[in-house]
Amino acid sequence: SQQGEEDPQALSIQEGENATMNCSYKTSINNLQWYRQNSGRGLVHLILIRSNEREKHSGRLRVTLDTSKKSSSLLITASRAADTASYFCAPNQAGTALIFGKGTTLSVSS
Amino acid sequence: NAGVMQNPRHLVRRRGQEARLRCSPMKGHSHVYWYRQLPEEGLKFMVYLQKENIIDESGMPKERFSAEFPKEGPSILRIQQVVRGDSAAYFCASSPSSTGTGFTGELFFGEGSRLTVL
Numbered sequence: 432s433q434q435g436e437e438d439p440q441a442l443s444i445q446e447g448e449n450a451t452m453n454c455s456y457k458t459s460i461n462n463l464q465w466y467r468q469n470s471g472r473g474l475v476h477l478i479l480i481r482s483n484e485r486e487k488h489s490g491r492l493r494v495t496l497d498t499s500k501k502s503s504s505l506l507i508t509a510s511r512a513a514d515t516a517s518y519f520c521a522p523n524q525a526g527t528a529l530i531f532g533k534g535t536t537l538s539v540s541s
Numbered sequence: 542n543a544g545v546m547q548n549p550r551h552l553v554r555r556r557g558q559e560a561r562l563r564c565s566p567m568k569g570h571s572h573v574y575w576y577r578q579l580p581e582e583g584l585k586f587m588v589y590l591q592k593e594n595i596i597d598e599s600g601m602p603k604e605r606f607s608a609e610f611p612k613e614g615p616s617i618l619r620i621q622q623v624v625r626g627d628s629a630a631y632f633c634a635s636s637p638s639s640t641g642t643g644f645t646g647e648l649f650f651g652e653g654s655r656l657t658v659l
Contacts, residue, residue, distance in 0.1 A: 462645060462646065464646070464647060466648075471630075471653075472652060472653075473545075473632055473634075473650035473651050473652045473653055474584070474632070474634070474648070474650045475650070476648065476649070479645055479647060517583075519583065519584070523645075523646040525646075527589075527597070528586055528589040528596075528597055529574070529586075529646065529648055530586050531576070531583050531584045531586070532583055533582060533583040534583050
């Protein structure tokens with residue numbers, strides 16, 4: 432198992448702006464997943480990108496993966512107050528548990 | 542299809558008592574994972590289990606903590622002789638069999654059990 436490192440640790444933006452979070456990891460992966468955690472709740476899976484993919488979209492989410500740099504980014508476009516949450520990346524290797532970092536805490540103010 | 546069910550949602554124990562946290566995975570899921578989260582911190586991996594087997598317990602403290610996932614019934618995380626430092630939210634997640642087609646490793650989380658040790 433390996434842990435992803437999210438950056439920045441905290442991000443504050445206004446509604447309507449875009450939010451970009453980054454993730455770095457150390458060794459080869461099968462896929463990389465992003466999760467969201469609202470305060471006091473369990474994590475919710477957002478999107479998964481496989482190691483042979485470079486970009487993936489889901490609604491207002493856009494994820495990129497650069498396996499040569501061992502990094503990924505999560506872009507949330509046109510942010511809303513409801514996007515306020517902590518976001519975690521999880522690099523996944525076959526047969527191992529997901530290890531989460533400290534996450535990026537996103538605050539979207541109206 | 543019910544999600545991952547954890548109970549109790551809140552548990553208060555005095556120092557030295559035992560805490561038992563239960564997790565029922567999603568229907569059809571045979572893998573269970575336990576994580577611990579301290580206030581304002583990320584999730585720390587504790588243990589990964591399949592039915593009747595512990596796959597990875599590298600995150601479990603060596604003493605006082607144990608986990609099981611029996612053939613029948615929920616997974617149990619047991620903390621003996623609790624101390625104040627055990628106060629945290631404990632999250633359970635499940636996933637389908639890793640040998641199934643399309644397995645991605647995506648986890649489905651419960652809402653957590655919040656343990657307070659007085």
